[in-house]
Amino acid sequence: MKPPAAAAEFLHQHGWGDAQLSPVAGDASFRRYFRVREGDRRAILMDAPPPHEDPRPFIHIAEYLKNSGFAAPEIFARDLESGLVLLEDFGDQRMREHLDYHPEDEDAIYRQAVDLLRDLHKVPAASIAPYDEAQYLREAHLLTEWYCPAQQLDVDADRFDAIWRTLLEPVIAAQHPPVTVMRDYHAENIMLLENGGFGLLDFQDALVGHPGYDLVSMLQDARRDVSDDVEEKMLAYYLSGHSQKEAEEFRSQYAILGAQRNTKIIGIFTRLSVRDGKQRYLDFMPRMWRLLEKDLQHPALAPMAHWFDENIPENVRHRPIPMAKTAP
Structure with a gap:
């Protein structure tokens, strides 16, 4: 599973230019996920490609949950035209x-x-x-x-x-x-x-x-x-x-x-x-x-x-x- 073409520039613009990407298991939708590593930093890159996906509902609910005191991923960066969102990484312990x-x-x-x-x-x-x-x-x-x-x-x-x-x-x-x-x-x-x-x-x-x-x-x-x-x-x-x-x-x-x-x-x-x-x-x-x-x-x-x-x-x-x- 290769990262989307726009990922490298997106990550570079938001201070993750030297990061390494590796795929993370996804779900039944068109969305794909990649773990982003740069030194000791970790994040998750969501690829929600238009027109199949729209990341705005996710962002809206994530912010609602966080503002209500629940642990939803923090949104580090977003590019809605490309459907790319950089998220807090909650790890692998499901x-x-x-x-x-x-x-x-x-x-x-x-x-x-x-x-x-x-x-x-x-x-x-x-x-x-x-x-x-x-x-x-x-x-x-x-x-x-x-x-x-x-x-x-x-x-x-x-x-x-x-x-x-x-x-x-x-x-x-x-x-x-x-x-x-x-x-x-x-x-x-x-x-x-x-x-x-x-x-x-x-x-x-x-x-x-x-x-x-x-x-x-x-x-x-x-x-x-x-x-x-x-x-x-x-x-x-x-x-x-x-x-x-x-x-x-x-x-x-x-x-x-x-x-x-x-x-x-x-x-x-x-x-x-x-x-x-x-x-x-x-x-x-x-x-x-x-x-x-x-x-x-x-x-x-x-x-x-x-x-x-x-x-x-x-x-x-x-x-x-x-x-x-x-x-x-």
Whole structure:
């Protein structure tokens, strides 16, 4: 992975002219990352090339988080025309790998991650777009737009849409006042810092919405198995201090958000494979179906569980995605 052509001049202009660059693992987007080293100094170069990417949302949320007392990367330099941003380097100690080697720390680290969300939900929400019905529906439709065609399924998409609209009503009603939702808050986007705190990454798609969304993102992690026991303990910990009625309503909305998110991710992972040739994301499909089926067991989701039973029966859910398909 070679640095972008504009990187050398960008770094030179901002006092890193003698720096060495090495690639850092990225994500599912067009963004690329490079570690920048010059003597004892370290930084991260984000390459967010227009028109595919726009680094401004990342910069906006990073500054909001820092101003609110959270550890987002400091922005050292930016060139929005080229899509280059020089960031603070949080190192390589991700929550994911730490727990792989130190499973005994799981409860303590997840509790700390829950505490961070509770603190975030106490500060005024960022000045960004809302997680509204249209956004939730666009994401849920990724299942019928990508997964179902890939599996050659003729499904009742209108009924799917109607059920989601009904399910989302109490979720959207509970988003007042809204909180900042980072949308990808999970073990691969949380860095363990030397001071014992958490460094936050991958929040450029943030919206303002429901406090349960980031919680379900972390506890129903698409890329790491979180046991039912840990999920229940952390959910109960988040809800400590809530009345029984409040807790029951939150748990219902949590299950709806989990089902919506997991439905979306099944669609996204299918799209990444079928359209973009990134077949490694199909390895996560069994986990995604397991998480979705767990959410569908909640009584509030009975109509959606019935839709899945009618339109995507269990034997289909575990069928491999054919690789010969083209984009719809």
